[in-house]
Amino acid sequence: MIWTVTKYLAVVMALLAVVLGLAWTTSPDPKLNPASFEKEPVAERIAPLNEAATLAQYQDEDGVVRTLQVLRFSNDTVTGIDLVELGGSRFDDPFAALSSVSETNLTTESVANYPTVDVAFSALLPAGPSGSRHIGTGTNFPEHAEEANSQSVFQFPKFGSATPARTQIRAVDGILLDYEVELCMRFDRDIKSATDFEQSVKGVFLCGDFTNRNALVELAVPDNLDSGYGFSDAKSGPDSFPTGPFLVIPSDWESFVADVRMTTAVNGQPRQDARGKEMTLNFRKLAEKALGDMEKPRFLYQDGFFWLAEDKKIPANATLMSGTSEGVIFTSPTRGDIIEGVWRYLTIGGPFSETTMLDAARAKFIENEHRSGHFLQTGDKVRHGSNFLGNIEVSIAG
Numbered sequence: 001m002i003w004t005v006t007k008y009l010a011v012v013m014a015l016l017a018v019v020l021g022l023a024w025t026t027s028p029d030p031k032l033n034p035a036s037f038e039k040e041p042v043a044e045r046i047a048p049l050n051e052a053a054t055l056a057q058y059q060d061e062d063g064v065v066r067t068l069q070v071l072r073f074s075n076d077t078v079t080g081i082d083l084v085e086l087g088g089s090r091f092d093d094p095f096a097a098l099s100s101v102s103e104t105n106l107t108t109e110s111v112a113n114y115p116t117v118d119v120a121f122s123a124l125l126p127a128g129p130s131g132s133r134h135i136g137t138g139t140n141f142p143e144h145a146e147e148a149n150s151q152s153v154f155q156f157p158k159f160g161s162a163t164p165a166r167t168q169i170r171a172v173d174g175i176l177l178d179y180e181v182e183l184c185m186r187f188d189r190d191i192k193s194a195t196d197f198e199q200s201v202k203g204v205f206l207c208g209d210f211t212n213r214n215a216l217v218e219l220a221v222p223d224n225l226d227s228g229y230g231f232s233d234a235k236s237g238p239d240s241f242p243t244g245p246f247l248v249i250p251s252d253w254e255s256f257v258a259d260v261r262m263t264t265a266v267n268g269q270p271r272q273d274a275r276g277k278e279m280t281l282n283f284r285k286l287a288e289k290a291l292g293d294m295e296k297p298r299f300l301y302q303d304g305f306f307w308l309a310e311d312k313k314i315p316a317n318a319t320l321m322s323g324t325s326e327g328v329i330f331t332s333p334t335r336g337d338i339i340e341g342v343w344r345y346l347t348i349g350g351p352f353s354e355t356t357m358l359d360a361a362r363a364k365f366i367e368n369e370h371r372s373g374h375f376l377q378t379g380d381k382v383r384h385g386s387n388f389l390g391n392i393e394v395s396i397a398g
Contacts, residue, residue, distance in 0.1 A: 031374040033147045035327030037273040042263050046070055047388045049108050052250040054388075055094045055203075056080060057125040064090065067097040068119070069111060070246060073390065076121050078245065081114045094247050095188035095201055121166060121245060127205035128162025128243035129186045131317030135290050135309060136209065136235055137182075138225055140280050140323030147326055153281050154226035155290055157299050157306055158209070158321070159236035162243040168395040169210055169239040176213035176369050177376040177396070180324035181206070181264045181272050181384040183257065184243065185283045191314040197287045202253045206244030206262060206389035207321065208382070211235050213330050213375070217362050219300070232301035241319075245390040256388075257283065263385040264327065266376070274325030286320055329375050337365045 046054050054070040056078050067088075068080030084090055088101040104110065128134075136158040139145035145153075171177050188201040212234045220230030250256035257276040264272035276282075281289065294312040297305040314320060333341070341361025348355060369375065376382070378398035385391045 031372070032271065032329045033327055033331055035143075035270075035272055035325070037270055038261070042261050042273075042385045042387055044073075044385060044387065044391060046072060047248060047250070047256070049106055049111065051252075052248050052256060052388070053098055053106060055083075055098060055247045055249065056119070056127075056245055057094060057247075058119050058123045059125065065092045065125070067091070067094050068117065069106065071111065071116060073121070073245075075391075078119045078121060078124065079116050080119070081111055081116055085114045086111070093188075095203065095249075098249060099188075099201075122164075124164060124166075124245045126162040126164045126243040127203075127245060127247040128184065128207065128241065128319055129317045130161075131315060131319075132159060132161045133309070134158045134160075134241070134319040135286075135314060135321060136231065137281075137286060137321050137323035138231060140286070141274060141278050141325040142280060143326035144324055144328070145280070147328070147331070148225065149222070149332065150225050152226065153286075153289070153323070155286070155293060155308060156228070156231040156235070157301065157308055158241065159232065159301060160238065160241045162207075162241050162319070163239055165206075165242065165245040165390060165392045167239060167242050167392075168397045169242075171376055171378045171380075171396045171398060174214070174370060176217075176330070176366065178211040178213050178329045179264055179266070179271070179376065179382050179394075180209040180211060180328055181262045182209050182324050183207070183260060183262060183276055183279075183322040183389075185253075185257075185320045185322075186247070186318070187314065187316055187320075190316050191287055191291070192312065193291070194284075194288055197284060201249060202283070203247040203249050204253065204257060204260065204389065205247050206384055206386045206392055207319070208242040208384050208392055208394060209235055209321065209324065210240040210242075210394075211328075211330075212237070213369070214366055216330075217366055228298040228305075229300045232299050232306070236301065242384075242392050242394050244384075244386070244392055248389055254282065254284075259387075260389060261387045262325070262389070265383045265385070267381055272325050272327035276322070278325065279322055283320060283322070286322070287314060290314060290320065333361070333365045337361070337368055340364050340368065 070080040091097040139150035184207040215234035221227040345360035380396040
């Protein structure tokens with residue numbers, strides 16, 4: 001009888017091993033999330049002056065910040081008119097510089113009469129504001145929300161200064177580095193209420209949001225992405241916030257943002273392609289949501305807890321970010337990852353070890369993803385493009 005039971009258990013265990021082996025060997029291994037793309041490549045151009053002012057800034061040889069109304073650009077050079085030539089005053093703040101120019105001088109007919117200046121793309125200052133703290137947004141595009149298994153839009157503080165449109169970011173050994181293209185908005189004043197938002201002058205620019213996926217895997221709460229854990233650590237730090245070359249100030253921000261297209265390519269291969277109209281919450285709703293989430297310091301960053309923004313406002317030196325669309329690299333753990341994670345847990349002692357099953361599975365997943373080599377690597381080139389906001393080129397350095 002005992003022999004029969006033993007043989008039966010042996011057969012069951014063998015079958016279980018076969019089933020698990022088949023489940024592991026047939027597990028899919030996606031290298032990135034698929035995305036949909038428009039039929040025509042993005043046509044990069046300057047918005048008509050009757051729809052928006054397109055500004056670029058640089059420092060001259062004396063260190064003076066000059067603001068241009070951009071007329072045209074190539075991949076290497078921007079051509080524009082100094083706003084002082086148009087009757088404006090010299091301000092470092094682009095909003096102040098623009099407001100000092102008469103609207104009658106900012107027409108297609110008028111600008112044709114003024115001298116232009118050519119500036120190297122690499123010499124342009126970041127379009128992003130001067131602050132080192134911004135409001136990031138998660139899963140605000142439906143397809144990306146589906147990728148992330150998220151049911152709602154959430155926000156978090158992002159720490160780090162804006163870098164220019166030609167820049168680099170380091171690929172740290174062992175870190176899963178991911179890209180995101182986003183639309184960003186900044187304001188000419190602090191935003192403390194919905195009224196402030198409506199009355200403000202709004203500038204739109206292209207931005208990137210580079211992500212340390214290790215931090216998300218290790219810290220984020222998968223079934224509650226709005227927990228306040230993981231995202232600030234994953235998306236903050238030096239060079240993680242490249243911004244476009246142009247600050248575009250539209251006369252009708254809603255229709256302009258709806259039509260803005262943003263794309264990502266890695267080493268020339270398309271990865272992301274979306275328009276602002278696809279956002280679940282537009283910038284007005286994002287501002288309202290942010291203002292309603294400033295009651296306590298609930299966001300973890302570098303072992304401390306922070307408010308979404310200080311003083312219950314979106315300061316003028318901060319950015320309000322749109323969130324990204326589908327097509328990022330990161331994918332959820334596969335069936336094979338889960339099986340390997342459980343096996344790792346058992347081989348180190350299971351419940352008798354000092355490591356939880358979840359921690360063992362996380363570590364194995366990161367190890368597998370790193371070994372696969374499909375996250376950003378040294379030498380890669382990431383390019384974010386747009387129809388009206390210029391482009392960003394980021395080199396991945398070692």
